[in-house]
Amino acid sequence: xxxxxxxxxxxxxxxASVDDDASAANDADDAKSANEEEEDPTDIHDxxxxxxxxxxxxxxxxxxxxxxxxxxxxxKRGIVYLSRVPPRMTPSKVKTLLSDFGTVxxxxxxEEDKTVRKKRRKAGGSGGKRYTEGWVEFESKKRAKEAGEAxxxxxxxxxxxxxxxxxxxxxxxxxxxxWSHLTEKVAYERRVREQKLRVEMMEVRRENASYIAxxxxxKKLDHIEExxxxxxxxxxxxxxxxxxxxxxxxxxxxxxxxxxxDKKAGVSLFI
Numbered sequence: 001x002x003x004x005x006x007x008x009x010x011x012x013x014x015x016a017s018v019d020d021d022a023s024a025a026n027d028a029d030d031a032k033s034a035n036e037e038e039e040d041p042t043d044i045h046d047x048x049x050x051x052x053x054x055x056x057x058x059x060x061x062x063x064x065x066x067x068x069x070x071x072x073x074x075x076k077r078g079i080v081y082l083s084r085v086p087p088r089m090t091p092s093k094v095k096t097l098l099s100d101f102g103t104v105x106x107x108x109x110x111e112e113d114k115t116v117r118k119k120r121r122k123a124g125g126s127g128g129k130r131y132t133e134g135w136v137e138f139e140s141k142k143r144a145k146e147a148g149e150a151x152x153x154x155x156x157x158x159x160x161x162x163x164x165x166x167x168x169x170x171x172x173x174x175x176x177x178x179w180s181h182l183t184e185k186v187a188y189e190r191r192v193r194e195q196k197l198r199v200e201m202m203e204v205r206r207e208n209a210s211y212i213a214x215x216x217x218x219k220k221l222d223h224i225e226e227x228x229x230x231x232x233x234x235x236x237x238x239x240x241x242x243x244x245x246x247x248x249x250x251x252x253x254x255x256x257x258x259x260x261x262d263k264k265a266g267v268s269l270f271i
Contacts, residue, residue, distance in 0.1 A: 096132075097156065104138060105137045106137040156168065156169055192203065
């Protein structure tokens with residue numbers, strides 16, 4: 001009986017020791033979590049400037065469904081072409097006037113050449129911006145087609161006090177034309193212009209280099225001639241000399257006198 005009681009007491013003491021270890025471990029985990037909460041990396045402050053360090057911005061990835069919806073909307077859009085843009089017409093004014101037929105998403109007008117603008121200003125004309133042609137994108141192809149058919153060769157406005165009263169629309173709906181085609185065209189023209197400018201700069205540099213080389217060669221020849229002239233002056237040599245200071249030999253050719261006839265008889269061969 002006594003041995004059984006000792007075993008039971010030892011077993012009870014063993015379970016208590018295990019529970020104490022678990023509670024101690026739990027206490028250590030709680031203290032560690034509390035320390036981690038206190039030392040939050042997002043709340044780190046700079047000791048020198050006392051400024052909080054900014055968090056890194058998360059990059060949001062686009063979903064496939066959103067991109068597909070956007071591409072579908074692009075396929076539904078229609079574009080009209082303006083072959084002539086009257087003076088004092090701006091992109092915002094074009095958008096306002098054409099918005100009566102539907103939602104206008106994008107407008108692109110081509111500015112005139114700067115040289116034309118300078119010539120007009122020198123002639124006493126207006127120095128404001130003018131545009132030569134343009135493209136307008138509607139949200140719907142149907143609205144763009146209706147605008148092209150209704151506005152072509154019609155007055156821009158019916159208000160007599162407007163500056164555009166005597167101007168007419170020159171507009172046409174472009175079937176199968178996309179805005180990407182226009183951006184590709186503009187990018188291609190920009191590349192061609194840059195390539196042309198680069199070629200012209202290379203040509204100017206080449207001409208400048210050749211001119212400098214010829215000037216240097218001329219200076220060398222002048223120096224050589226001057227040195228030879230001084231040498232001849234020291235030697236005291238005379239005679240015929242060319243531009244380089246070298247003596248030249250002249251050949252003497254004997255010429256026969258022409259026959260003039262007998263002067264005494266007064267007869268001549270020429271009748």
